[in-house]
Amino acid sequence: MALKKILKFKIINTFTIVISFIVSFFILDLGVNSFLRKGLKKYYGIEDNSEIALIGHSHIMLGLDKESMEKKLNIKVAKYTSEGVDILNRKVMIDYLLEKNDSIRLLIYGVDAWSFSGEGLSANSQVLFYPFLDNVNIDHYLRECVPFKDYLTRKIIKTTRYNEGLISSSFRGYLRNWDNMKSGTVNLKKVKEQIAKNKYRKINNNPLYIETLTQTIETLSLNKIEIILFYIPTLHLINQVENKKFKKNIDIFEQIESDYDNVKFINFTDAYSHRYELFYDPIHLNSVGQKVVTDSLIKILQKNYYNDIGI
Amino acid sequence: MLFNSWEYLFLFLVTTILYFNISLKYRTFLLLISSYIFYISWRLDFALLMLAVTMVNFFGGIKINASRSKKSKKYWLALTIFLSLIPLIYFKYFNFLIENINFIIPFFDNNLQLPYIEIILPVGISFFTFQALSYSLDVYYGKTNVEYNFINFSGFVAFFPQLVAGPIERSSNLLSQFRNKHLFLKENFLIGAKLFIWGLFKKVVIADRLAIYVNNIYDNPELFNSATLAVATMFFAFQIYCDFSGYSDMAIGSAKILGFNLRQNFNLPYLANSIGDFWKRWHISLSSWFGDYLYIPLGGNRVRYYRWVINIFLVFLLSGFWHGASWTFIIWGSLHAFYYLVESWGDKFLNLIDFNFIKRYWGYKVFKILTVFVLVCFAWVFFRANSITDAFFIIDEILSFKKGDLYIGSSAVTFILSIFLIFLLLIVQIMQYLKIASMYFYKSKAPASIQFLWYLLICVAISTLSVSSNAFIYFQF
Known part of the structure; x- marks a missing residue:
């Protein structure tokens, strides 16, 4: 009997420790999630009533300097960019941004020759939306496109919604740091070797992506938002690997430009793709490249958008 | 599962x-x-x-x-x-x-x-x-x-x-x-749960993260320079340790909650000061298996010298072959046999010249720990490389000391975090060595509140920083 009493007491004691541990864990989980999500929103500029929004993946992320644009144009710029987000993801990003911010008047949308190629970008870029799982639309989107077990885990334990990229972005949001920290220059020899070994991303157009881009433009047009399809330059060596397909996709963007009054296609490829010193790798600009390209874009914006959005 | x-x-x-x-x-x-x-x-x-x-x-x-x-x-x-x-x-x-x-x-x-x-x-x-x-x-x-x-x-x-x-x-x-x-015992539950959490942290936060960098480099070694290949090899040393010892900790922890005591499988192997010591600390259950069922039946060290050398080579060679059906694993095992023999000759030489006093100095101990780590890393190249050709290429590149920028992977944050986690692991290991932190079934000297907080933070780190897509490496052995 005595042994049973002791065991019972010990089990209750253990139970108390476990429960307090679990409760503490969920409180901490809630706090960390709240902190990280706030930082992310600051980094992306989701709730800061910006008038210009930059949307895209790493090309735009490393290619455009938001702070420089804000300073020189004297206007707020939201830079909602994430690595590997494809056209389908970007539609969700834009919908979310428009829901949170009704003052956007110009949206700069990153495009490239590989924009309509689903494969080779990221296998699971939708995970970048996990931090905003509490939003109804994003919840709906994720429930459909991620395995239920993953969805449920993120729903219950909020800190599982982050990865180090998102955590880093969150901290950069608090620190107000949007710098391009890529300082090296592309290794041309290595690029040539990779091309020779057939290790490059292929251009394969998926009709769904083209259709989704059109839908995105329609939505933005309904909201009376000006759109720039902006081609951040990619290295000449990579552009010419599938030259015909490359030109065909440039034609698609030019066609979209002519189809819509509020769409302009700006292509910096011819101007900068041969200037190797501006590239960190074949598809991303280094900090010098970012400055050059941003300054050029600012000049175009000052020249062409003064009347439309008051720059 | x-x-x-x-x-x-x-x-x-x-x-x-x-x-x-x-x-x-x-x-x-x-x-x-x-x-x-x-x-x-x-x-x-x-x-x-x-x-x-x-x-x-x-x-x-x-x-x-x-x-x-x-x-x-x-x-x-x-x-x-x-x-x-x-x-x-x-x-x-x-x-x-x-x-x-x-x-x-x-x-x-x-x-x-x-x-x-x-x-x-x-x-x-x-x-x-x-x-x-x-x-x-x-x-x-x-x-x-x-x-x-x-x-x-x-x-x-x-x-x-x-x-x-x-x-x-x-x-x-x-x-x-x-x-x-x-019986369901509080002590067993707490020890088991702590071991499981620490093992899970080592596996999903450290090992899986390091694997991203290591796989990237080792799958295309010809694209990277000396420094990058050396860093990838060092990362692999910690990746495989955290992967395997993490799994062992989770296994021992789960069994402990059920009231079963499993053997300790790792005992701070990278703090070993000799190759012999390393094998007493690394995958202990396998080393002792080969010791008890192969080395001793072959005569152990109670045979003529040349037979002993053969015994040592046989044990290490088969141990390598147990890990995988490839010549790279056989070379890995043979290299360890070679280290073991050279070490024994070194000890004999120190005895011969009456230079044993040097062993008492801490500087010598640190030197030996670092030397063992470097030698073990050198052998890991064969263990991880996709082929013998790749392994020799990597070693050749590392030893050429060619200049070039260190490749930090697709994300600088991941790289920095990886280094931070290795340092964290080393600090914990030193604390375990000094018996301040708990290891296996030994109790920690830290107050209960500090332990509570530590494991709480480890759990949040697991949920925030885990890389859950990689399968356990050792599953294929």
């Missing part, structure tokens, strides 16, 4: 609750059912294979025990070993054999090429085969009593916490525990 999955958590919770609430006579049967559910989650037919190995050793043990003459015992032991090894050889080494035959055939002016067979290696086959064999060998050497209860024996071979990646248990330790009544 991985340890870091909801399925495992569910299976473990249900098993634990039922285990402590049912009659003693059904408990082992419950564990057996859970173990087979755990294993069948990979593939049903592999479970039948495990059952076959179990039956061979169960009846083999009875026959060995019942044999009166030594010759008859030997016969039954040889038959048991032979039958147990057939699946392992077929699934793990058959294509390696074909590959080597195909390499040799052209030297005899023959164009014949034998076809490869498509095989999927059953998860944990090397582990459960060696565990079952240890029982038959122990019965033969009279180290353990024969087991007549098939449920108990099957539970011993298939015990789910350590089934697929060890520690490789001995019947003298684990089998007897199936006969005992285990």
